[in-house]
Amino acid sequence: MRHIPLGRYINVKSPIHDLDARAKIIGFIGMAVLSFFCSSPVDFVIFFIYFFTLAYLSNIPVRNYLKSIRSIWLLLFMIFIFQLFFTPGRIIVSLGKINITLEGVAGASIYSARVIGAILFSTLLSYTTRPLSMAKSIEDLMFKLKLPKKLSFDTGLVLSIALRFIPILSQEMEKIILSQKARGADFESKNLFSRIKSSVAVIIPLVVLALRKSEELAVAMDMRYYGRYERVRCSEGKFGLSEKLFSLMSLLIALSIIFS
Structure with missing residues (x-):
């Protein structure tokens, strides 16, 4: 199975883990976007x-x-093939x-x-930030931007559920693949139709499992009267010295790349 980093949090003690989630979301996503510049x-x-440097500190x-x-x-x-063979210019090899x-x-x-x-900065954000903290921080940032309260709450909830479901489904997918291999499924076969058949044998149980878990979650939320009362927000802490230094360093790196 391919490694799926999104939603996977690695619980270790480090200066990066201790940073405020809002600072990491702004900094790491900003660096991910900056990579395209x-x-x-x-x-x-x-x-x-x-x-x-950040990966080492994590x-x-x-x-x-x-x-x-x-x-x-x-x-x-x-990406590599299309750029390599379909970009005009000075020819160095002719085939x-x-x-x-x-x-x-x-x-x-x-x-x-x-x-x-x-991808690397997105993975760094995922590995060092708890999914619930990430969802709450995005919700808080949406409040700071004066977006509608209901939209902010719902977005935070959806992200929280999605980030929790991804690693769960990833683990269930591993179990299904092992089960199908025990039944004779060949995921490395050179026959395309055989590989498609094996993949379908994983996808269908996984979709059924996801639907069943989402239905159970919907029932649990309904039993707890979610959406019938106004939610209460907990106040977020302020940025400390570590967050300010991290933000300053990220800003300096961004400016050095943009103006270099």
């Missing part, structure tokens, strides 16, 4: 040095972050009607590095 080798060097092995790239290998492969250009190699490398950077 990197264009020169200097930009990528600064960007990835900052990431690996006390989570770097290999855990690198595993997240495996889940998007097909996307990276397609019949297909030409590899210098601009194609540069474009393939840049776009692949951008996607990898965005």
Whole structure:
């Protein structure tokens, strides 16, 4: 099974885990977006040095972050191939009607590095932030932006449920795959139809399981009269020195990349 980092929290003690979730959401998502503005080798060097510094401070092995790239290998492969073979410019290798250009190699490398950077920072946010804290922080940020109260509450609830369901379904999917392998399913077969048949044998039970769990959750929420009374918000703490230093560092990194 492919490694699915979204919604997976690794509970260890580290300075990154102790940061306020709101600061991490703004900082890490901002860095993920900033990755698409990197264009020169200097930009990528600064960007990835900052990431690996944060990854080291998170006390989570770097290999855990690198595993997240495996889940998007097909996307990276397609980006690399399309940029490599379909970008006009100075030809460096000619394979019949297909030409590899210098601009194609540069474009393939840049776009692949951008996607990898965005995935790595998204994984860093997921590994170091509890799903419930992330949902509450997004809800709080929506309140700060003066968005409707009901929209903020509902968005926070949906995100909280989704982030909790992803690792649960991921674990159930692993169990289903092991069960189907015990029954003779071949997920590595070279026969395309055999692999599709094996995949269907996993997808259908997983969809049924997700529907059953969502129905149970809906009944539990209805029994607790959710939505019939106005919810009460707990006040959020203020940013401390660590959050301010983290925000300042992220801002300096962003400015150095944008204006380099």
